[in-house]
Amino acid sequence: MILSEINLENIRSHSITKIKFSEGINIITGNTGSGKSSILMSVEYALFGKIGEGKDEGKMLLRRNAKDGSVTLKILDGKNEYEVSRGLKRVNEAVRNDDSKNYINKDNTRVDLQNRASDINSYVNRILNIYSENPLKMFETITYIKQDELKNLIFETGQYKQEYIDGLLQLNKYLTVYEKMREIISEIKKEIDIDRKEIELSVDENEIIKTETKINENKTRIEQIKKQEENDNILLENKKIAKKQKDSEVEFERSQKLKFTKISTEIKLKEAEIEKYRAEIAKIQVKIEQDSKKILSFDEKRKDYLDKELKEIEIIVESENEQVKKTYAELYKAEYSYKNTIDEKNKLKEEEKREKLNVLGLEKEKTELETQIANAPDSENKDEIKGRISEVQTIKREIESEKEKAIKSGTCQLCGEKITSEEHIKEEYNKKIKECEEKISKLSKDYENIKLSKNELEKRFETIKLRLSTENEKLSAINDRLIALDEENRKAEYEQVKKRYDEENKKLENLSNQLKKLREESKLLNEHEKIAIEIKNNSKRIEEIEETIKSTSNYLEKLQSEIKDVNFQEDHLKKLEEELKLITDETNTINYRITELKKEKEMRENQLIYDENILKELEIKIKKKMEVTEKLAKKEKLLKLMSNLREDIRNIREYVRLRFINEFRSLFKTRFEELRNESDYSIDIDKNYNVVISAGNEEMDARTLSGGEKTSVAIAYRLALSSLASILGGVSKNELILMDEPTSGLDKEDINALTNAITRINDLKQIIIVTHEDSMKNIADNVIKLKKNGGVSILY
Ligand SMILES: Nc1ncnc2c1ncn2[C@@H]1O[C@H](COP(=O)(O)OP(=O)(O)OP(=O)(O)O)[C@@H](O)[C@H]1O
Ligand SMILES: [Mg+2]
Structure with missing residues (x-):
């Protein structure tokens, strides 16, 4: 199978371009941006309706400002010629597949396809012999070597390489399943843990037995209490009757006592009253006696006479007093004058x-x-x-x-x-x-x-x-x-006044004494008069009290006759009260017992309800526990199964990987030997897909190789990978390779080596290489030259 022709209409820099390919090596050259890669992209789009894994391939492909465009690819397979065409159209901002322009011709006859896009895809897969889940990926692995891919393959890290190749060989599926299974297993484990904990925390069967025993005990006790209550109620009734009778007896006796106490208290009160009155009379009599003694000398006439005399003397004393005052003023003056004379004399x-x-x-x-x-x-x-x-x-x-x-x-x-x-x-x-x-x-x-x-x-x-x-x-x-x-005269004057003053003073003193005596006498007479009145009053008071005593004594006599009629005995009352107390105490004891029993009954009944509920819950829990235990056993079985399965998957992955690597190694070695015949070192691939070079016992890094050797290793590696993938992908034989700029980043020596290496590939029908390198034209069976003119790619 080879590609024979491609037609581009409004694809990237191409307006209308027709390119013919031949068998053998096709070299597409041209400057940067001349439209070379656009051709390989278009091949991929024609075959798969997509370019790469990216999105918006329509926008990447349809020429700017163009409304629509198309790619038509012709394929020769044996005697048959196929023409695959795909259209693109702009819808508002987006660029979509134009279904109306999609078709496949076989030997110039339109193939009838129902569901266009997907039907075209499966038809193309058949032409290409790709029977994979992801045909585009398979194509990119087997046939289409993109820009920079070769370089990356050799020099990228082991990890990248491993992921890349594992991806190609779809080994990562195992890994994904292996990882997923870990999650599932951990989920199961978690559930098992939860179940185990639940079982652990769940109730014990003994709990049920304990609760049942408790319920039965309570029931028996409640029955006992009920019987006891009945007995007590009968007893209580009897006590009530007895108490009522005793109550009325005590009450009568108490009323008697009350009466007796009341009268006797009154008697005592009255007796005390009489006593008090008598004491008062005695006291008053003593007083009268004392007072009478005091006023034995009391003379009423003398009193009148004394008052007159008192007034007269008072007047005399007053005038004498005035006289003394006057004389005193004179004396003061004479004394002053006499003293002055003495002072003056002393001074002189x-x-x-x-x-x-x-x-x-x-x-x-x-x-x-x-x-x-x-x-x-x-x-x-x-x-x-x-x-x-x-x-x-x-x-x-x-x-x-x-x-x-x-x-x-x-x-x-x-x-x-x-x-x-x-x-x-x-x-x-x-x-x-x-x-x-x-x-x-x-x-x-x-x-x-x-x-x-x-x-x-x-x-x-x-x-x-x-x-x-x-x-x-x-x-x-x-x-x-x-x-x-x-x-001398001053002195005589002073002494004379002094003499007079002394005389007057003496007279006044005598008068005052006389007055004092009379006043004292008058005072005494007044007091006597008061006492005489008091004696009269007190005698009257005695008569009054005696009257009161008489009436009180009459009342007392009446009370004493009344008390004789009251029939009351303290001992009898005491006895009755004791009997009543006994009955009351007994009643209280029974009542207390009844209340306590009631409380106990209530408590026990509540406990019974509670325990019965608990029992129900326990039964439910036990049932659930059994269910969980059953489920747990199942889960544990499942866990074991899963763990074993997971281990198997890992083993399978390792096995498949080993098988692939062995296959890959032999393909790589064959390819490399085709390209080069080295005797001083041998080359191999380790289990991590790394290239290993050894000379004798010494191992060398791939980087030590020359540029040409590196390129040869890279091509052998990539072609071996292509072959391996084609085998795995069910592609019977790969006859076509597309390479986009395999020379980029290589020096002259590398490019020459690559060129030589490519010429040595002899099991491919067609190789299409996009390159800047003019020197590569030398090995071409067909050269396609491109340039861009006014933004449009043209062949020249
Ligand atoms: N949708 C588009 N419409 C118009 N021109 C586009 C569009 N997409 C890309 N181009 C231009 O088309 C030109 C060709 O692109 P292409 O990738 O084919 O170049 P190339 O020849 O492979 O260049 P290089 O050697 O650098 O890889 C470029 O100048 C690019 O910018
Ligand atoms: Mg390019």
């Missing part, structure tokens, strides 16, 4: 004493001055003393300078001897200096004494005489004033 005496002293002093001074004047020296005498003072001062100075010299020279100026001690010098000279000083002082005193002249002294004498006469005059004036004070 003091003054006189001072003046006398002054006069004495002045007279002494006067006598002294008289002597001084008589002995007063002349003024020359004075100058002479002054001269002598300065002479002595000069001598003193000389001695002082000699003293200095002597200290310095160490020889005494006075005695001419050697001085042994400084102190000695000082002593000698100081003695002399002191003598000089004493002389100076004496002369200075003399000078002072004679400093006043005779004239001056006489002047002073006159002054003193004048002052003396003035002082004497003052003294005689003081004497005059002393005489004028008249002290």
